[in-house]
Amino acid sequence: MYNGYLKIFYQTLFFILIVSSAPSFAKEGKNVKNTTQVEDDVVFTAEPEKKEAIFESHEKIVYNVNVRNNLGEEQAGKVGYVLLDLQDKVIKQDGIDVKVGKKTDKNFTLKIPAQSPGFYKVQLTINVTDYDDTIRRVVGVDPKKIKSETSKPGDFDQFWQNARDTLAMIPMEAKVIPQPALDRDNSNCYLVELKSYEHYTIRGWLTLPKDRTKREKLPVWFILPGYGPRGVKPIYGDDLAIFCLNVRGVGNSKDKINPTEEGYVTTNIENRYKYIYRGVIMDCLRGLDFIASRPDFDLNNILCSGASMGGYLAIATSSLDKRVKLCSANNPVFSDYRSLMGSKEWPMKSFVKYTSQKRIPLSRVMNNLDYYDLKNFAPNMKCKSLVGIGLLDNLAPPYNQYVMINSLTNKNKLFVYPNLAHEVPEQIYKYLSNWMMDEFGMF
Amino acid sequence: MPTKNINPIVVKILAIVFVSCTFLGQQAHAGAWPVRPGKVLVSLTGSYFKASRLWDRKGKSSAYADSGSFNSKGLYLYSEIGASRVFTVIVSVPYVSNTYSDTRGKSTQSSFGDAEVGGRVYLANINFKFYFAIQGTVIVPLYSDSPTQNVGYQSLGTDLRLVGSGSGSLGGDKSCYYTIEIGGRQYATGNGPFQLRSTVSYGINLDKKDQLAFSGSGVLSQSSDKAFRGNLSQNKDFSYVQASISAGRSFTKNFSVFLAYNQFVVGRNTGIGSNVSLSLINKF
Numbered sequence: 001m002y003n004g005y006l007k008i009f010y011q012t013l014f015f016i017l018i019v020s021s022a023p024s025f026a027k028e029g030k031n032v033k034n035t036t037q038v039e040d041d042v043v044f045t046a047e048p049e050k051k052e053a054i055f056e057s058h059e060k061i062v063y064n065v066n067v068r069n070n071l072g073e074e075q076a077g078k079v080g081y082v083l084l085d086l087q088d089k090v091i092k093q094d095g096i097d098v099k100v101g102k103k104t105d106k107n108f109t110l111k112i113p114a115q116s117p118g119f120y121k122v123q124l125t126i127n128v129t130d131y132d133d134t135i136r137r138v139v140g141v142d143p144k145k146i147k148s149e150t151s152k153p154g155d156f157d158q159f160w161q162n163a164r165d166t167l168a169m170i171p172m173e174a175k176v177i178p179q180p181a182l183d184r185d186n187s188n189c190y191l192v193e194l195k196s197y198e199h200y201t202i203r204g205w206l207t208l209p210k211d212r213t214k215r216e217k218l219p220v221w222f223i224l225p226g227y228g229p230r231g232v233k234p235i236y237g238d239d240l241a242i243f244c245l246n247v248r249g250v251g252n253s254k255d256k257i258n259p260t261e262e263g264y265v266t267t268n269i270e271n272r273y274k275y276i277y278r279g280v281i282m283d284c285l286r287g288l289d290f291i292a293s294r295p296d297f298d299l300n301n302i303l304c305s306g307a308s309m310g311g312y313l314a315i316a317t318s319s320l321d322k323r324v325k326l327c328s329a330n331n332p333v334f335s336d337y338r339s340l341m342g343s344k345e346w347p348m349k350s351f352v353k354y355t356s357q358k359r360i361p362l363s364r365v366m367n368n369l370d371y372y373d374l375k376n377f378a379p380n381m382k383c384k385s386l387v388g389i390g391l392l393d394n395l396a397p398p399y400n401q402y403v404m405i406n407s408l409t410n411k412n413k414l415f416v417y418p419n420l421a422h423e424v425p426e427q428i429y430k431y432l433s434n435w436m437m438d439e440f441g442m443f
Numbered sequence: 444m445p446t447k448n449i450n451p452i453v454v455k456i457l458a459i460v461f462v463s464c465t466f467l468g469q470q471a472h473a474g475a476w477p478v479r480p481g482k483v484l485v486s487l488t489g490s491y492f493k494a495s496r497l498w499d500r501k502g503k504s505s506a507y508a509d510s511g512s513f514n515s516k517g518l519y520l521y522s523e524i525g526a527s528r529v530f531t532v533i534v535s536v537p538y539v540s541n542t543y544s545d546t547r548g549k550s551t552q553s554s555f556g557d558a559e560v561g562g563r564v565y566l567a568n569i570n571f572k573f574y575f576a577i578q579g580t581v582i583v584p585l586y587s588d589s590p591t592q593n594v595g596y597q598s599l600g601t602d603l604r605l606v607g608s609g610s611g612s613l614g615g616d617k618s619c620y621y622t623i624e625i626g627g628r629q630y631a632t633g634n635g636p637f638q639l640r641s642t643v644s645y646g647i648n649l650d651k652k653d654q655l656a657f658s659g660s661g662v663l664s665q666s667s668d669k670a671f672r673g674n675l676s677q678n679k680d681f682s683y684v685q686a687s688i689s690a691g692r693s694f695t696k697n698f699s700v701f702l703a704y705n706q707f708v709v710g711r712n713t714g715i716g717s718n719v720s721l722s723l724i725n726k727f
Contacts, residue, residue, distance in 0.1 A: 186696075211696060238696070434571030441528035443476040
């Protein structure tokens with residue numbers, strides 16, 4: 001079903017979405033290795049018994065570990081685990097005595113007592129004659145039972161309807177400017193310029209197949225940007241219109257607003273009506289207005305996708321605007337903000353820093369963020385969705401992801417990657433391509 | 444060319460299956476994948492079949508009596524029309540010229556053959572890797588019962604088959620696909636045969652333009668009419684297995700050409716023949 005073009009396409013998309021998805025200042029070293037080793041002398045690996053590291057609350061959490069001893073001497077000592085909650089409080093730790101003969105390898109099983117629903121950190125440790133190491137993992141236990149402890153504001157829907165009404169009063173004034181220098185083999189590239197919420201000018205890149213016919217209506221892939229100033233570049237396809245939008249303050253949409261990378265997430269956060277993401281989400285809807293204005297686009301077949309902040313925007317957009325048929329969101333951020341209170345990770349650390357500098361109560365910001373919380377958008381998303389998450393994700397932690405996922409009422413497909421952080425593997429884009437082809441009848 | 448690219452492959456599968464068409468009026472289809480709504484796939488195939496030997500009712504090989512031979516030249520127009528996401532309309536019209544000759548003389552029948560009209564419904568998939576469809580067609584003879592036109596059973600019929608198709612990567616630009624289909628065909632005349640039919644195809648996309656494919660197919664045709672006729676298109680009780688190899692090239696996104704050779708390898712009450720065909724396939 002695939003050929004080289006398709007492979008190149010989803011590899012390109014994978015690269016673009018991942019590279020542009022995470023805030024660079026928020027990237028921190030994480031041990032996401034599946035294997036630890038010291039000069040190949042001893043190799044220590046661990047795999048959860050359940051492929052996705054998601055266990056039931058009535059069963060033990062089981063890890064299969066392997067110790068490969070390449071040394072010329074027997075290695076003796078302990079292999080063990082430390083189970084911690086998300087606040088790093090130790091729940092349980094234990095270990096087993098091991099002996100691994102020279103130039104051999106041995107398998108061991110670590111069984112952790114059953115736990116109540118939630119996510120847990122697991123440290124798998126080895127301490128033998130000539131080698132010590134720790135593999136850090138996260139496991140889920142009945143995560144489908146995780147629920148947010150806070151509710152959606154009563155006027156959430158009205159808040160966003162008001163924003164949409166305001167947007168509707170602003171003429172789009174779309175300009176589509178050919179970019180021959182950016183054309184590729186079978187694609188024309190255009191710069192799209194739109195007027196959006198608060199009369200900001202936003203821009204995006206549209207690519208269309210050169211061999212399209214006049215009567216042809218092209219399915220549309222609407223791609224939203226990850227966090228950071230770089231934004232999205234043109235993505236090229238065939239038999240598709242691909243529209244990559246840079247929302248305000250991102251990429252080539254910085255005319256009136258150009259916050260720093262760290263300051264973006266707190267821009268006007270003290271006012272829920274002025275917070276940058278109100279405009280950002282309206283920019284995404286304006287992008288859909290542009291798509292809907294094109295007679296050559298198939299308005300029944302619109303895929304809205306993104307990763308990290310782009311994933312957040314894809315879900316928020318698909319929730320507010322029913323013109324989207326499929327939604328793909330990988331590692332979506334900004335879910336269940338209040339459960340992140342006390343977190344030292346982005347974005348909470350940015351909120352704390354900002355409110356501290358501005359002498360604003362954090363509670364006021366949290367009240368505003370309730371209107372921007374992904375878990376509150378999720379229930380209204382009616383189109384089919386595909387979500388990919390990493391259990392080691394420190395920016396979009398799995399607990400928060402599951403709060404959002406458990407709020408979904410649509411038909412959705414979830415991929416869980418136990419050994420990945422704020423990223424997804426290339427295969428999910430292959431699946432996405434297949435899924436889109438199937439749903440849009442693009443065989 | 445990102446997401447679609449199932450199209451060229453469907454085209455290729457179409458070609459592979461289609462080139463296995465013989466004088467017996469077998470029809471082609473494009474695996475289990477549907478055709479995109481609004482798109483039309485058209486294939487024009489020219490084929491030449493010749494048999495100088497035959498298998499008798501026990502499957503024993505022998506020469507035709509009186510140094511006889513049978514040949515069939517065919518021109519097949521086949522089209523698939525994407526009606527919806529899951530439904531594809533299928534139409535095929537063959538023009539056939541069958542000739543049997545021996546030391547006593549030569550007889551030729553030339554006419555439009557058994558047309559088929561029907562559709563294919565895409566049923567389901569397994570993780571977007573293997574696709575299932577069901578296909579049904581009605582067989583309509585386009586010829587009269589005359590000595591110069593009778594190129595088939597001259598009977599209405601129905602054909603129903605299940606189709607499964609999948610594909611995979613072979614690394615780099617190389618990929619593969621496979622199709623398995625099995626079905627039955629019933630002709631409406633009193634002793635019109637009931638036929639079990641199956642095809643297995645495997646193709647390799649060598650690069651973005653070229654492909655090589657192999658397929659095997661078999662027909663088990665049963666009827667109370669056990670007679671063997673030199674004009675093979677008139678035989679009703681027979682069986683055979685044939686193997687084919689084809690090479691194809693996509694010249695544009697929408698246009699491909701396929702050259703195929705197939706050989707009957709085992710059979711009963713039918714000719715031992717081989718077939719060469721050339722297909723031009725375009726998507727509109």
